Amino acid sequence: MKQNDRYGLELAGNNMKTRFWILISVLAAILAAGPGTRPALAQFDYIDISNPFLRKVPMAVPVFKSFSGSAREKVMAVKLARMLAGNLEFTSYFTILDRGSYLYDPDRSGITAPDINFGNWTVIGAEMLITGGLKLDGDLLELELRLFDTFKQKLIAGKRYRGPVKGRDGMIRRFCSEVIFALTGKRGFFDSRLAFVSNGTGHKEIYVCRFDGKDVRRMTTYKSITMLPDWSADGRHLAYVSYRNGRPQIFIHRLANGRVRSMTKPGIQITPAWRPGRAELAATLSLSGDQEIYLLTAAGKTIKRLTNSRGIDVDPTWSPDGKKVAFVSKRSGTPQIYIKDIATGRVARLTYHGRYNTQPSWSPNGDLIAYSSMEQGQINIYVSDIEGNNPVRLTSDQGDNEAPTWSPDGSLIAFSSTRRGKSRIFVMTRYGTDQRQLIVLDGEQSDPSWSPNTMQ
Numbered sequence: 001m002k003q004n005d006r007y008g009l010e011l012a013g014n015n016m017k018t019r020f021w022i023l024i025s026v027l028a029a030i031l032a033a034g035p036g037t038r039p040a041l042a043q044f045d046y047i048d049i050s051n052p053f054l055r056k057v058p059m060a061v062p063v064f065k066s067f068s069g070s071a072r073e074k075v076m077a078v079k080l081a082r083m084l085a086g087n088l089e090f091t092s093y094f095t096i097l098d099r100g101s102y103l104y105d106p107d108r109s110g111i112t113a114p115d116i117n118f119g120n121w122t123v124i125g126a127e128m129l130i131t132g133g134l135k136l137d138g139d140l141l142e143l144e145l146r147l148f149d150t151f152k153q154k155l156i157a158g159k160r161y162r163g164p165v166k167g168r169d170g171m172i173r174r175f176c177s178e179v180i181f182a183l184t185g186k187r188g189f190f191d192s193r194l195a196f197v198s199n200g201t202g203h204k205e206i207y208v209c210r211f212d213g214k215d216v217r218r219m220t221t222y223k224s225i226t227m228l229p230d231w232s233a234d235g236r237h238l239a240y241v242s243y244r245n246g247r248p249q250i251f252i253h254r255l256a257n258g259r260v261r262s263m264t265k266p267g268i269q270i271t272p273a274w275r276p277g278r279a280e281l282a283a284t285l286s287l288s289g290d291q292e293i294y295l296l297t298a299a300g301k302t303i304k305r306l307t308n309s310r311g312i313d314v315d316p317t318w319s320p321d322g323k324k325v326a327f328v329s330k331r332s333g334t335p336q337i338y339i340k341d342i343a344t345g346r347v348a349r350l351t352y353h354g355r356y357n358t359q360p361s362w363s364p365n366g367d368l369i370a371y372s373s374m375e376q377g378q379i380n381i382y383v384s385d386i387e388g389n390n391p392v393r394l395t396s397d398q399g400d401n402e403a404p405t406w407s408p409d410g411s412l413i414a415f416s417s418t419r420r421g422k423s424r425i426f427v428m429t430r431y432g433t434d435q436r437q438l439i440v441l442d443g444e445q446s447d448p449s450w451s452p453n454t455m456q
Contacts, residue, residue, distance in 0.1 A: 047184045049184050052431040056093060056094055057128055058126050059095065059129070059130065060150075061088070062130075064080055065111055065131075065132065073136050076141075077106065080132070080168060087173065087176045087190060088130075093183070102120075111144065122150050128148070128149065128150065130148075130179070131145070132144060139165050140162065140164065141165045141168055142160070142161070143161045144160045145160075157182040159174070177191070187409060188409050191453045192407065193208055193235075194210075195208050195230075196449070197445065197447040198445045202443075204226050204227055205221065205222065206219040207219060211450075213438040213440075219238065224244045225243040226241070226244070227241055227447050230449050232274045235453075238253040239253075239272035241269065250265075252298060261299075265302075267287060269285055271283060271314050276319075279297065293307040293327055306325060309331040312329065312330050315327055317369070318362060320366045323341065323342055325342065326338065326360040327340070334355040337369070338350060351373070351388060357372070357373045359371055363383075364409065370406065372404065380395045394428065395432065395435070398419035402416055403416045403446060403447055405448050407450050410430060411429065412428065415428070424439065424445055
């Protein structure tokens with residue numbers, strides 16, 4: 001098991017090497033519906049994100065038009081169209097049609113409705129079409145992008161961007177957000193990042209990448225065990241745990257300037273979890289000898305103790321409104337997930353279906369909790385509603401799958417898996433479909449944490 005460090009700590013007390021808690025990730029093999037026939041779009045304002053049998057929408061993204069015809073513009077037109085198509089395909093909402101089938105010449109065709117022959121797109125099965133055009137003026141880029149429903153011959157969204165060429169990736173991300181908002185009512189995840197742990201250097205360090213696994217950057221160089229990253233609500237800080245000083249200690253890392261500060265509490269400090277909308281975090285501390293969850297300020301000052309039981313309480317995750325916290329406790333004899341209402345103090349048990357249920361992650365929509373569960377020696381990811389009803393397995397028979405974390409729009413779940421031998425970061429839809437590896441690095445990767453939609 002690759003992700004049991006926190007549980008070894010919690011259950012072992014002073015014996016930091018003991019590993020007892022095993023976190024799981026399990027899959028519900030819900031299959032996407034067959035392609036069917038088109039006019040499904042008219043039924044549900046384009047994309048019904050609550051449908052587990054969602055059919056992917058065929059979309060065409062031709063090479064953008066170069067307004068001046070310069071070689072430099074044409075190269076960028078190809079690159080930006082490819083980037084936009086890749087971002088949208090990553091959502092699992094679309095099938096991007098092969099450009100070899102397009103009846104389209106970017107040099108001769110227009111990008112607005114009066115100049116588009118929609119029949120050329122419907123005949124190849126494209127239900128959605130994105131056209132674009134760009135103009136370069138020195139270091140300034142002007143970019144026009146439009147989304148059309150080809151069957152209705154209707155403009156759904158259109159934007160014009162102007163700014164430095166170095167901002168072109170941001171322009172593409174912003175338009176992708178416009179597309180997803182127009183079709184689903186959500187802003188997507190295009191301005192988000194993932195933090196994770198990798199031991200490719202021989203030590204566990206924290207890394208950060210874009211939502212799609214690209215632009216990987218190493219954040220820590222402690223040459224020690226560093227793990228359990230968690231993003232602040234504004235995306236500006238990472239909390240994580242490191243042994244750099246010889247014991248598990250929480251550090252707060254400000255990304256803008258790289259400044260790092262540590263908490264000075266005695267004993268064990270693990271599983272930090274930022275509270276939504278506040279500069280506060282929950283964390284497991286051993287102040288009383290037993291591991292319990294406390295609410296702390298960002299500076300490490302204790303606000304209140306959140307749990308008090310004979311069993312160890314660890315691994316907090318907040319509801320989106322910050323009014324409740326789910327956590328793992330051994331108070332019933334085995335690791336199970338509980339939910340506490342902060343105002344009333346009421347605690348309710350969430351999981352009953354197995355003996356080891358850990359690593360809860362509350363969805364951004366507030367309706368589901370993903371968690372890891374172990375059965376017959378294998379760890380898998382489940383999701384359950386917040387009443388504990390109808391738990392659904394999302395992974396199955398493919399190594400150990402654990403540490404689920406939600407995309408900021410609640411449409412995807414990233415997790416770690418040993419299905420290919422070493423632990424790697426994977427991503428899937430909230431229904432368990434479209435499981436694919438996200439990051440390719442040396443060593444092993446684990447502990448993913450998805451940021452809010454605030455790219456720095």
